[in-house]
Amino acid sequence: MSSTTKIDQNAEYDAIVVGAGVAGLYQLYRLRELGLKVRSLDAAGAVGGTWYWNRYPGARVDSQSYIYQYWFSDELLEEWDWSERFPAQPETERYLNYVADKFDLRKDIQFNTTVKSAHWDAGRSRWLITTDQGDTFAARYFVSCAGMLSAPVALPFPGRETFKGQVAHTARWPQEGIDLAGKRVGVIGTGATGIQVIQTIASQVAELKVFQRTPQYAVPMRNDTYDDAARDAWRAKYPELREQVHHSFVGFDFDFETENYLDLSPEERKAALERIWADGSLRFWVGGFQEILTDEEVNADVSEFVRDKIRARVKDPAIAEKLVPYSYGFGTARVPLETGYYDAYNRDNVELVDVSETPIEGFTENGLLVGGKEYPLDVVILATGFDAGTGALSRMDIHGRDDRSLTELWRKDIRSTLGLQVHGFPNLFTVAGPLAPSTAFCNMATCLQQQVDWVTDCIAYLRKEGLKSIEPGAEKEEWWVQHHDETANATLMMTTNSWYTGANIEGKPRRLLSYIGGVDEYRKFCDEAKTSHYEGYAMS
Ligand code: NAP
Numbered sequence: 001m002s003s004t005t006k007i008d009q010n011a012e013y014d015a016i017v018v019g020a021g022v023a024g025l026y027q028l029y030r031l032r033e034l035g036l037k038v039r040s041l042d043a044a045g046a047v048g049g050t051w052y053w054n055r056y057p058g059a060r061v062d063s064q065s066y067i068y069q070y071w072f073s074d075e076l077l078e079e080w081d082w083s084e085r086f087p088a089q090p091e092t093e094r095y096l097n098y099v100a101d102k103f104d105l106r107k108d109i110q111f112n113t114t115v116k117s118a119h120w121d122a123g124r125s126r127w128l129i130t131t132d133q134g135d136t137f138a139a140r141y142f143v144s145c146a147g148m149l150s151a152p153v154a155l156p157f158p159g160r161e162t163f164k165g166q167v168a169h170t171a172r173w174p175q176e177g178i179d180l181a182g183k184r185v186g187v188i189g190t191g192a193t194g195i196q197v198i199q200t201i202a203s204q205v206a207e208l209k210v211f212q213r214t215p216q217y218a219v220p221m222r223n224d225t226y227d228d229a230a231r232d233a234w235r236a237k238y239p240e241l242r243e244q245v246h247h248s249f250v251g252f253d254f255d256f257e258t259e260n261y262l263d264l265s266p267e268e269r270k271a272a273l274e275r276i277w278a279d280g281s282l283r284f285w286v287g288g289f290q291e292i293l294t295d296e297e298v299n300a301d302v303s304e305f306v307r308d309k310i311r312a313r314v315k316d317p318a319i320a321e322k323l324v325p326y327s328y329g330f331g332t333a334r335v336p337l338e339t340g341y342y343d344a345y346n347r348d349n350v351e352l353v354d355v356s357e358t359p360i361e362g363f364t365e366n367g368l369l370v371g372g373k374e375y376p377l378d379v380v381i382l383a384t385g386f387d388a389g390t391g392a393l394s395r396m397d398i399h400g401r402d403d404r405s406l407t408e409l410w411r412k413d414i415r416s417t418l419g420l421q422v423h424g425f426p427n428l429f430t431v432a433g434p435l436a437p438s439t440a441f442c443n444m445a446t447c448l449q450q451q452v453d454w455v456t457d458c459i460a461y462l463r464k465e466g467l468k469s470i471e472p473g474a475e476k477e478e479w480w481v482q483h484h485d486e487t488a489n490a491t492l493m494m495t496t497n498s499w500y501t502g503a504n505i506e507g508k509p510r511r512l513l514s515y516i517g518g519v520d521e522y523r524k525f526c527d528e529a530k531t532s533h534y535e536g537y538a539m540s
Contacts, residue, residue, distance in 0.1 A: 007128070007138040013039050015141040015459070016129050018396075020109050021049015022143035023431045023448040025096060026070060028458040029103050031143075034463070039139075040109040041131060047100045047109065047174075049147055056170040056193065056381070057180070058200030059089035062221065062282060062337045066234040067253050068445040069095070071242045076102060081231055085224045085281075086337070110135075118142050119398040120426060125468040125540075127427065141427045141459055141470070145452070146395055148432040148439045150512070151391025153384050159363035167363075169353070169382040170197060182206045184376060186368055188360065189383030190216055191499075197383055202344035209375050210345075210354045211360055211368070215325045217306045220504040221337035222280020251437065251446030251519040254279075254287035259300045261289040273305050279328045285335040286441075293491045293516075303330040313342035322354050332491075333498035334440060388499045389434035389513035390414055398427065400425035403470070407470035410434075414511050417472035417480045418526055420451060426471040426538075429455045434513045435484050437522050440500070441514035450519075454526045458534070467539045476536030480525075488512035 014036035017027050024040055031038045044052045061068055065082035065145045071123060079102075080095060087095075100106050102513045114132040121128050127142040129135075133233020145186075160167060168178060170193045184207040187198055194210075195218055202208050224230070241253055257276070261269060276288045291298035307324045314320035323342065344350050358371035367377035387394070390410045398406040404424045409415065416422050420429060431451045432438045438447035462470055472480075488494055493512050497503035501510050515522055529537070 005263070006330065007136060010426070011135065011137045012139060013037050013139040014141040014337065015039075015143055016041065016127065016137055017143045017145055018435050019049055019145035019147060019150075020044070020047040020100070020105075020111070021051065021145065021147055022096065022445060023147075023452055024049060025099055025105055026072065026141055026449060027145050027431065027452045028105055028108060029072070030452055031141075031321070031459065032108065032118045034456060034460055036083065036141075036459070037099045038108055039137065040105075041113045041115060041129075042109060042111050043114040047106070048096045049145075050149065051089055051096055053150070053171050054173065054193070054381075055089055055093075055175070055177075056173040056197055057204075058169075058196035059170075059193075060196060060221075061086055061089075061092055062192070063252065063443045063445065064281065065226075067241060067245055067251075067443055068092075070099065070445070071449060073103075077235070077238060083236075084226055086221055107178065111275070115396045117399070118428075119399045119403075120401055120428075122496070124400060125426070133347075136437075141429065142398075143429040143431065143455060144396075144433070144447075145431045146392035146396075147390070148389050148434075149386045151387040151395055152382075153387055155382065157360055157368075159369075162365050163363040163367070163380070164365055165378045165380065167380045167382065169384070170194075170461060171386065174336075178379060180189060180205050180379060183378040184367075185209070185379045186211060186377040186380060187381045187383055188368075190214070191383060191385055192334060194383030195336045195338050195341045197381055198350075199339055199341040199344050202340075202347055202350050206349065208344075208347075208350045209353050209368075209377065211355050211370070212322070213356050213359075213414050214327065215323050216336055217303065217310075217325055217334075218329045218336045218338035218341055219277070219282070219284045219306070220280055220319040221339050222278070223339065245443065245519075246450060246523055248519045249290075249518040250282075250286040250441060250518065251443035252282070252287060254281075254283050256286075256290040256461045257288060261291050261301075270305075273302065273308055277309070280339065282335060285331045290430055291495065296329070298491065299329040299331070299492055306330050310342055319345050319352055319447075322352055328496040329492055332493050332496040333500055363501075383475070385499055385504055387505050387508070388502075389432075389439045390502075390508075391505075393430060393433065398425065398428065400428065410509075411507075412509065414509050414513070415477060415481050418522075418529065419515060420454060420526070421470075421472050423472050423477040426469040428471075429458075435480065435515055437515050437519050439514040441516050442519050447519060450523055450526070454530065457530055461530070461534070462539070463488075465539075468535050470534060470539045474534050474536050479536075480536045483517070484515055485511070487515065487517040491516055 017040040020042040129137045185208045361369040394407045502508035
């Protein structure tokens, strides 16, 4: 497609937004508020994004509800009541539907539509976007809010076609659900998702086989239910909370301890760890001692503290040892929260199958084959994760200036400027793109809203100045990539293989996908770009 491509006038937009989840809904709202003609596209059949797709048993938010929400409308903040500290998927999905209705967003969203390609038309400074529904849209701005954990990994095992049972990826869980009662179920994967599935279904199924390659350091979730008094208490804190989240390290309502771990006596250390552990949240990871992320000695200490907690929960010491991680330190990969996960292994109907040394060979007609042994199963649940950060965008076939391909670029080297734009791709905005805290070193609601606000301000600026396009200059991008790498390399995160470093996808270039300099620091860089009128960016 090129400048000569004829576009139906009805298919000309100021902006096309991809995604109708937490970020996409807000982006549509903000751009419409600016007076833009906007169309949103989503592959799903309804709003919700992550909370539409991930409807597997036990799916639950692990950021506190009263900070995992929108801040833009006081009315909404007053109207919506959260029922608990960490709401289950249906409640969060209901919330996003409520928002879509309240702000009449649905009329501008086209569901069941996947973007196939997006090509920059330099002659007319616009994006030409095609979809699997046969649409061709033209838009000045192309804003991806497609999510950083939305591209499920492809099935890694052969023989699925021979298997007579059912197979489901957690992120493509059927709308009608799967009846697991009385079935023989296998779960592959013990990340944050697998843990939620396993702890939820263990008591419902006849037999549960957990195929574990790498164990996790999971922290017990303390999930309080809220009554009116608790909700009022949260509401009374809104003015300070909506500020606090943007100034903390990870976008939560807590921050790291002010004292250094190494300055404390052994007794003080133990007491402090127990106190933070009892909070029952991600605080133990990203609101405890910052040295966990940077100091090997502290990390080793805290890792052993968590290992002891795991050992204390599992009756059979041999099984407990299999559930204890040794190959990496606590917090150097995403820490999951759990409720009854370790206790599930005390049940007679649950078996832990260690596939760390003997990998799963594939499916048979009746189940899964490991080391020549067949495990008969009726249902196989793939909790095998995502091509994170880059996957959703790479699958869209995006071509920028001079026909350069984003997929090709990121196949060699994952680069961006502030995680929001990429050199060579004018007017492409990548909310939750790689190299920003929003790739999962943040309470997502905080970071996504901050990024959407930045994109909106940038577009407002271009329109006010009569400019048609913006893209980060090569030097600007190099500065950000270098700063990102320096920050990442000063931590222990790069030492661990997980989706955080792209290690779960064969051939993916290794780089920490999330910026780890802190949400507050990141926001300052974003603010500077704006207040300097986008110095280092090319505009025309
Ligand atoms: P994940 O953390 O990438 O875990 C995937 C799991 O599948 C790992 O245990 C992995 O083992 C295993 N696996 C992959 N390929 C395998 C193979 N060939 N054989 C055996 N095992 C294999 O994915 P996830 O659990 O879906 O979580 C992704 C992220 O989603 C989380 O880190 C979190 O950020 C987010 N999440 C959030 C929530 C929440 O907010 N409540 C809930 C769920 C997920 P290895 O580790 O050995 O590769």
